Amino acid sequence: MLSTLITGFMLSQLPQKPLTLVGGLDIKAKPFKIVPSKSRATVLFFIATDCPVANRYAPEIGRISKSYAQKGVRSFRVYVLDKGHTKEIAQHGKEFGLAMPAILDPKRKLVSETGVKITPEVAVISAKGKLIYRGRIDDQNVEHGVIRQGYRQDLRIALDEFLSGKSVSIPSTAAIGCFL
Numbered sequence: 338m339l340s341t342l343i344t345g346f347m348l349s350q351l352p353q354k355p356l357t358l359v360g361g362l363d364i365k366a367k368p369f370k371i372v373p374s375k376s377r378a379t380v381l382f383f384i385a386t387d388c389p390v391a392n393r394y395a396p397e398i399g400r401i402s403k404s405y406a407q408k409g410v411r412s413f414r415v416y417v418l419d420k421g422h423t424k425e426i427a428q429h430g431k432e433f434g435l436a437m438p439a440i441l442d443p444k445r446k447l448v449s450e451t452g453v454k455i456t457p458e459v460a461v462i463s464a465k466g467k468l469i470y471r472g473r474i475d476d477q478n479v480e481h482g483v484i485r486q487g488y489r490q491d492l493r494i495a496l497d498e499f500l501s502g503k504s505v506s507i508p509s510t511a512a513i514g515c516f517l
Contacts, residue, residue: 351508352452355466359445362425364439366420371440371447373462377409378469378499380492381460382437383453384414386422386429388515391457394474397435398457401474402437405496412437417517419443427498448517455512459492470495472510 358371373379382398389421402412416426418441426439442448451460452471461470470492477488495505 340395351468351471353467356450356462356468358447358450358462358466360444361415361440361442362420364423364441366423366441369440371462373415373466374464376497377413377464378405379462380405380412380496381440381447381451381453381462382412382414383417383448383451383456383458383460383517384435385515385517386414386418386425388456388498390514392433394457395435397474399434399436401492401496402435408496408500410496410500413440414438415440415442415447416444417445417448445517453512454517455514456517457514458512458517461492461495461499461505469499469513470505470508473512476510 358373361369361371363369371379406412412439414430415436416422416439416457418426420441420443422441426441430439440447451468453460453479457474459470459474461469463469472491473492475488491507491510497506
């Protein structure tokens with residue numbers, strides 16, 4: 338079933354309190370808690386197996402994950418699916434070259450905690466558990482099917498700013514993709 342495509346929501350303020358990143362399951366359907374203090378930052382890529390926009394971003398998601406892992410950033414792909422979909426999620430990771438660990442969020446606890454609404458959308462969490470960026474990977478999608486030249490790489494910029502000790506200049510952006 339193809340998810341509904343949308344263009345994003347009104348941007349809202351990021352929560353100021355540390356996030357509680359519980360309620361997820363690993364690919365073996367075992368309870369999984371994300372512990373931000375294990376890295377300089379943690380990136381949660383909220384994606385869906387049936388979202389064409391998320392699938393089109395898969396190569397860039399893989400590149401970002403690999404590149405920033407060398408800088409102390411952990412990445413996870415998060416699916417709003419239950420444990421009955423573990424084989425589908427494992428296959429999706431193989432098919433699209435997404436080597437980072439997968440997390441299932443069947444009760445949408447991670448979705449609720451981070452405030453994401455779209456796939457693909459990302460949440461970047463500091464080692465102290467604070468949400469420092471939420472939004473799109475980049476702004477190349479002006480609208481569905483229209484690609485902008487010379488686009489802004491929002492996620493990379495946010496990570497670079499944070500890792501260099503600066504505040505994230507644009508902490509929230511509107512994503513274009515599919516409803517979660």
